[in-house]
Amino acid sequence: MKILFAASECVPFVKTGGLADVIGALPQALREKGEDVCVILPLYKKYMQPWRQQLRHRMYFYLNLGWRRQYCGIEELTYQGVRYVFLDNEYYFGRDSIYGYSQDECERFAFFCRAVLEALPHLDFKPDVIHCHDWQTGMIPVLLRRQYGSIDQYRGIKTVYTIHNLRYQGLFGIDEIKDLFGLEDALFTADQLEIYGGASFMKGGLLYADAITTVSPNYANEIRTAYYGERLEGVIASREADLYGVINGLDMDAYNPRTDSEIACRYDAQHLEGKVQNKLALQKEVGLLEDASVPLIGMVTRLTGQKGLDLVEYALDQLMNLGVQLVVLGTGDERYVNLLKWAQWRYQQQLSACIQMDFGRARRIYAGCDLFLMPSQFEPCGLSQLIAMRYGTLPIVRETGGLKDTVIPYDAAAGTGTGFTFYSYNADDMMRTVRYAVSLYKKQRGAFDQIVKNAMAGDFSWGPSAQRYMEIYQKTAEK
8 A cells, every 4th residue: 555644743854742753663664564655744944954965856836825826845865765755845844943833833734734735746656545643734634525536636545644632733713724725614614624713723634534543542532532532522523433543652673772872871671780870870960869779750741731740740849758869851831841940959969850852861861760750631642651661661650541551550469560550630649659669669679670671571663553554544545
């Protein structure tokens, strides 16, 4: 089958979060299984500089975006056997960051959605399925069905739409979306694109894609409820027959403590003394007291309420009174940035706040910590817990979304499990679990180290998930 991936970011070219890891790894896994895969992305000028010499200019064309006539260049390269196509428009993508331009964010990704379809006849690649990811590509299924489907070059193409995070919906004004796409008034009613007075890219993808996937089975169940459905639970329930939950995988070669050049000392499950060296190196790097016996807890996260930072805020004194160290890496809401800066001053040599996104330091946190805290309010899949387990750092997670699907709670009687979990979203339950994990670390190191080995033995590769996606593509193409 021919599968075209459309997404706004992809490792190794540009990354802000887990979406990029998925788009970097899943096409590779599908290629290894014999599928013909092409990935299409915006050409972000700033982030593509290291790759400029490898890009091949194929051609350019002009497309209509409402009343606008816009240039679109097609640049290509092949990386690890997969073809990558970059859509070039410096006005929209020649900027210092990928997202965050509120004044024309709708127009930028309206251009991308239109350009993906307009580029197809120039690629010598007619896909059986276009696999669209998150709100930035949500209008592709709408345009394909409403404006392109009757054209010979597009006839028979099906779409799969993946929700990576339902909270971010691409919600804009009706008049703006109507203008950019040239869509008729009938599409802006409550049973179509309209939602609470605006119109949503994501709702378009949910309504018009031939199949819908989420990034974990449990999240697929959760988003059918009002608590997790982000006002779209009714739409999702109406597509229940076409909804699939497929757990994200992990690039097991890219994240491997035995070969990782970013960490201080390489190690594996049979040589955990190397992990201790990473712990001491991390403590020194981030300004914590260098002491291998102190339980070290890590967080690599966006600093938002979704990630459970309000629970950490409430329980911070209790956490520090356990005699642990905490290192947090991430950027986000000013409220939590200020909290962590204050906490670093308050708990000197016990808490380190790294307000940045440093992917090298993130790996050193995964390798150097003993425990990894993810008390998320919701978590579609999560990659951090998978990386932590890969590096032998035991996750403490709330049982939600992909966290519930991937972290097996420790069973003392059976000696099984890969981490620690709690169910209710409150600080007391979180702290009860943290206390148990810390107590195990301090008083039952044999049991703790066995959980570490269990976690490191896990298979988090993309193979099974890629196989499941192949089945979904086949079923969708046959509709």
